[in-house]
Amino acid sequence: MDSEFTVLQPRLVAKGFHQRARLDYDETFNPVVKPPTVCIILSLAAHHHWSLRQLDAPRAWFERFTSHLLAIGFFASVVDLSLFVLRRNGVFLYLLLYVDDIILTGNSSFAITDLSSQLASNFELKDLSPLRYFLRLQVDSTIGGLFVHQRKYITDLLSKFHMVDCKSTPTPFVSSQKLLTSAGDVLADPTPYRSLVGALQYATFTRPDITFTVNHVCQFMHSPTSLHLVVAKRILRYLKGSIDLGILFQPGPLHLTAFTDADWAGDPNDRRSTTGLAIFLGHNPITWLSKKQHTVSRSSTEAEYRSLAAELAWIRQVLCDMGLFLSKAPVIWCDNTSALALASNLVFHGRIKHIEVDYHFVRKRVELLYGPIPNVLLFKQRVKRGVYGGKYKDLEEEMRCEEHESLPRIGSEESSFCPFNKRFPSFPHW
Template sequence: MSLPPGFHSEKPNQVCRLLRSLYGLKQASRQWNAKLTLALQKHGFQQLSADPSLFTKSSENSFTALLIYVDDILVAGTNSHHIVQLKKYLDKAFRIKDLGPLNYFLGIEAFKTMDGIYLCQRKYTLDILTESGFLESKPARTPAVTGLKLNNSDGDLIDNPESYRRLVGKLLYLTNTKPDISHAVQQLSQFVDKPRSTHLIAAHRVLRYIKGSPGKGLFYSTSSEIKLQGFSDSDWANCAETRKSITSYCIYLGDNLISWKTKKQATVSRSSSEAEYRALASTVCEIQWLHYLLTDLKVQLPTPTPLFCDNQSAIAIGENYVFHERTKHIEIDCHVVKQKVHEGLIKLMPISSQRQVAYGFTKSLSKPAFDSFHSKLGLQDIHAPT
């Protein structure tokens, strides 16, 4: 490294001795995490194996949880005195800045009431609309045209693909509090390498949809029952080019939606039953992780967890240990479903397609079907006029 401007010395060939890690070096974040982890462990916190960014400390009359994202920290607990002591300890060790009660964290706004907590990304949404020039646009009723399937051949290549990539990246982060746009954004993210005009039009449709209610978010009730239930669905051979299927699931803690996903499967499924079975495997892994996480948070869950699927053949495969001609080619990791059914972690339950909540994560729905799907997600907009 070169000496800073204005530095003069009579001795030639001098070097600079670093007294601390420079921000931005490859090892800086790892060193910071190691130092913070050591400091918290000295204070009595335990790092959870299910989520290394989550630390907990429990005693006879209190429980404290601490969540870390680089150098941003969230603290929650049952004893305010212990939280004050923790902040004093961290301030002495690192000179922290106390931002007070939770109201804004990494672009997510939080509003607490006696009935629960409401999470949204209103400011983040308005910033996206302003930057894209859609703040004054006409709102759309759904995030995608009914039955829309994008491909790599329709339309012309756009001149500025970087802007499309930035927009899709921002929309992906927006799905943290807006699960209703998950399927539309999943479709857009498949074409970030060579985006075309049709893809950009579909992205603008999503912008027009979120323009209708930028303050819409998730509400988590304090009176909800502590019980997990999952919904798994798949759209067989959805991709017209690769013929790969889509895995989708959503998991509720009581009436509160806490986990959801929409993703293209890695391999081609030979039947709709196989596609549904692969989706079940992904859902089971997520349920198992949630059990680990909630157990570390001192939450006791009843078992087995009901997992709803609208494909009877996939349920039969998950409950039957006999390998048939149609299942012997399926990868071994998918048979985690059978193992967890046998262990009593989950119980596969049939459900009609009309009542399948995860159905909206696999297809672009019409307005009536989308409204039905939207009502089951628990989305609210406290900024909307009554």
């Protein structure tokens, strides 16, 4: 098994004596690499058909290792210090470092092998061959690209919370249900709820279809009730019925497309709005989120504009650090009426003076397409809110969710058949 232990290594944990047996004794925490960076690396590898090499090394070596990388020509990304880039004589190498796990890829297999040998001569490295299991993500090479899923992680999650034999449900959330802070009886011990919700957050790494619901249940961590626990367990029931779903990274045009929307005062508890966002690099989703805005506002235009532009600017900086320059500005699809009105009116008036700086910040970095998004692409009823069961399959296809068993593997009898053009037409189509 790719997920089995190969080396036992000690780890120093500050105040580890606070952990309790059979509760959180086996849990450890480290700074994690940003998920969009991992998705960008996987997307580029699928696009260029690059090999992905995984290395394992001892801990407590970060400073020495990074110094060595800088000495041999690598430089660290400005916005993600876990990403190291080497550009020399037409050779591009990308090294992603997470504690003691390393992903190495690039446009030259010879350079990758040479770098692995060089690092092995200076450090105690173990070559784990092609990337299969990284940060609890399972990576399968298919004839159409890279399929990334968390089947094992979700299976372990169901077992941990005694939900292996539960009845599955077609959707993770009932869209007509509005959770209140005071609904239900307060749990005597909120620890299991917090543990469950925390574990579900990591499942959103490859499951954008549960992003909204997980964000929703995270808002009751301070005082969860029995009703909140039922909603959280419903997510597990949905994951059981869709355990084979994951993200398919496949070749496509290298341009950024973003979809955003925000409701207005949608939370009945504090009347704050929720913003939904999904960004694609070509056909591949590289980041998605559902986030409640920090303040109550009469209009979501200001918060929606600035948060989206900042996210896109961060991704463009990562691509710039990697030596990839987009031929055109990112495209934002938005159905916010006030945002479209501002985009089409170049004259500012006094009532919007407070957002003039943010407005120019956005206009300089992105291209805003005027007009509403077609109904099939409205994230107002997808990522930002729950959706009805009949439309949830549409969401899965829009976000490139595919079933594990339906993808032909490289070298298999079905490798001559490629279903992606049928299941995944050029995106978007309007």
